[in-house]
Amino acid sequence: MRTRLLIGSLALLLCWCEAALAQRSGDILRLFHRENPTTASILEEANAATVVAFMPIFNNLVMFDPAMARNSDESIVPDLAESWSWNDDRTELSFALRHGVKWHDGMVFTSSDVECTFDLLTNRSRDRLRTNPRGAWFANIKSVRARTDHDVTIQLHRPQPSLLPMLASGFTPIYPCHVPLAQMRAKPVGTGPFVLEAFDKFERIRLKRNPNYWKPGRPYLDGIEFTVVASRSDALLSFVAGRFDMTFPGDVSMTQLRDVKRRSARAVCETTAANNYTNLMLNRDAAPFDNPDIRHALLFAIDRQAFVESLEGGSGGIGGHLQPPPAGRWGMPPLALAEIPGYGPDLQRNREQARALMQAAGYGPDKRLQLRIATRSVSPFRSPAAVLAGQLRGIFIDATLDVVETAHWRTRLERRDYTIAIETTGNAIDDPDQVFFETFSCRSERNYNHYCNPEIERLFEVQSAELDVAKRRQLAWEIDTRLLLDVARLPLTWKRAATCWLPHVHGFVAQTNSSYNGFRFEDVWMERR
Template sequence: MRSVQALAIAVLSVLAISDVSLAGEPKSGGIFRIYHRDSPGSASIHEGSTYSINIPFMPVFNNLVIFDQHIAQNSTETIRPELAESWAWNGDNKTLTFKLRRDVKWHDGKPFTSADVKCTFDMLMGKSPQKFRQNPRKSWYDEVDDVTANGDYEASFNLKRPQPALLSLLASGYTPIYPCHLSPAEMRTKPVGTGPFKFVEFKANESIKLVKNPDYFKKGLPYLDGIEFTIITNRSTAILGFVSGKFDMTFPTEVSIPLLKDVKSQAPNAVCVVEPNNVSTNIIINSSGPPFDNIDIRRALALALDRKAFIQIMFEGQGDIGGTMEPAPSGLWAMPKDMMESIPGYGPDIEKNREEARKLMQKAGYGPDKHLQIKVSTRNIAVYRDPAIILIDQIKSIYIDAELDVVDTAQWFPKIARKDYSLGLNLTGNAVDEPDQSFYENYACGSERNYTNYCNKDIEKLFDQQSEETDVSKRKKMVWEIDKKLQEDVARPIIFHARTGTCWQPYVKNVTIMSNSSYNGYRYEDVWLDK
């Protein structure tokens, strides 16, 4: 049945491309110029924890399956075949088998086969002699027993138990297939893929360049001759470059609401969209040592937050309050508003919440005459620094004096993965709007991306229960209860979910910004320039 669905989807995709062509015949040629907000630590998507890597390097690769690049809300209904021609679950929903394309070559000319699929996931599961330096999404595949190659053009994922979410995880921009014949070290500096664009060069703190893959298996694509990213860490300077015509598009989802007004006033013909991006701004608390091993201090922090003030200051009110899962309507798994507002710290009476927080701080030995002195660590880019400064101001009200500690991008994720911080202001992007991704990756005991050392075995059992549930309505209620418990446990206090802007010049065609993930929409194979 699923194989038939995949075939039908492929036909519909071809028809959709035909419709686009009728609306305006795509033109081949041109370099797509985008500014980049910072310099990624490497070119290896599998070792990264930021879409600073996905955006420039997703065009180099392909997945087995991918979310439709022109439907803004990712869901199981928008999954399309890519390196796989079709897929099917077996009767007990514990084996997922992919039939693979036979006409695909790696950029170095070697053929793509099922061995590459097996190698990729063996590395992700930690079963390969070759190891990733960092493996932040290893927990995605905890329920995969093994991946088997059945001849050169069929691969099967054999699961320990049913996991309906697996297909969505495989469709993420974080799940490219890597070549078996290259090492993880080579992929960090000179990535080789099967995708529409080939890697040319990456000059740290300067630029990233890609060129058209003339042998791409999708005939007639890509339209562009190449893509060039210029690294500009100053956001105002980058915006000026866009409005002056130096760049064809801003860095995706990086234009703040106030800056959006500047863009529209200076470049009135620019096309700008504002979307939620399924990235939460949150507090990470290292609870393994003092002072935050004290639950009262952690709860006081959560009670001190004025979430609406953050949203008003940073986004002029265009943001959302929620838990771990992205708020509705863009988010598919958001808990109901009345349920959310019953969580301590989420109620509307901010002063009442802070009075309770001050009592907890006094219980822990702090007060008007004895303030807690800490550092708030954060990544040295504006979308991290700005809310960190607001956080520092807000927690003064509960006897906490904090100093800002900014960390370069290349060091930020390794630093917090080592738990080398006390309190941090972090952005957590959900690569897929899917509870398995968010819960296991960010909150499971021992997960590499569980930066807070939070570990609750009872809640982890609930993770497994919701993961196996095939009835979506039942699963949603289970997800809401888990999300509520995570907030009550002060596991990683969620401050807000952002809405951010992306702008492009009017001659740029076929760009779609996703509304429930900022990690999945950058293949750019059918983007074209009408000039």
């Protein structure tokens, strides 16, 4: 297998060289950025604000082919690792690393950097991550051993076919051993195609071409500049006027897309489902949602099609916690989802059940429940919160919005300083392990509403170790059904959104089942005519 992968790596290298002759080098790609990144440390952050802007600085061991819209096991290609191989029982994954790769500060990349990165991710390092959003991804790692400077082996407690896709995610860059984490938060050092030139908070992020990049001919661009624009309408007007070459990826709603097309005949726009869904989190440990009747009343009260129509222009989707087909590889088909109580098409019957549950909890027309819906101060959060408030009025709940500034949002969630909260969850890879372990395992930092069911969590590990894809998919559907019935979270709508660019931008491929993996920008080039 290693020989085959090495040949594939050499062929890919030849393709890079040939393509480099055909493309134009130079120019600065200018994008608007929808919000200020809290830090530049991808390992410590959990949002597109950081990964989109700083992914071009780094490399991974492996990566998803940026020329392919759909992430899959088959689209994984070499990056810092030239090749890889599994042992017979699929508990050891070994990598042969590239020679001659240097960090931006001139230090040589070795297997020690891989060891250090996974010591951080598995909480074995003295220099601890301030937060570790992906810690639950890698809980199955037993050890990471470097035999030489250019060979490294990851040993697992049990088989885990999702490991390689996790390593290919934009959220799993390799960090340098010699650079303190404090510096990585403000001025990160990578091996990637671009070097950080400036990180001016609330203003802009500037990246410049790495002249010593180890991929021949890459990158084509001289640099990338992100300008923070708080108002999305102002940002889109600036894009239409030509002040930006590209929108922030996946940030143009269906309503805004129609406006962009009306204002600009030049704009090239692509709409995708990027494994991102709006959902509802409940504080299950405090009144009123410590009462299972009220939790289940919400399950029956929600009109998901109304969310699709009002927020996604009818182009969104309805699903469980795994991205639904056809874009998703693991989500339940519509007929299976409709069999789950609360997800069937009979909205009137569902609402009657919701009102009966509310009355059983002591509420009714003369005694209405007063709630505040926590929501971020940006439209992808505020708009669904307003729709939800309207729907809840029909089951004796009067809800107002508790608008939280983006800078304080994560802290509010981590402290569970909310009763009910609108959340938009982007899944980094299209795989049940990422969704189940990150969002619902008892000790995950990303389990913001502290849902914990040890019985269901044991099933996470059973499906994770299953090597037969069909059997694993069936196990994933069974787990998702139990999570939905237990009101672990309440999915509202699966989002579709667009990325737009001007005709002189070439080489960018919008991904259909992730919003975090396709932003290396090393293959993007520009030709103004």
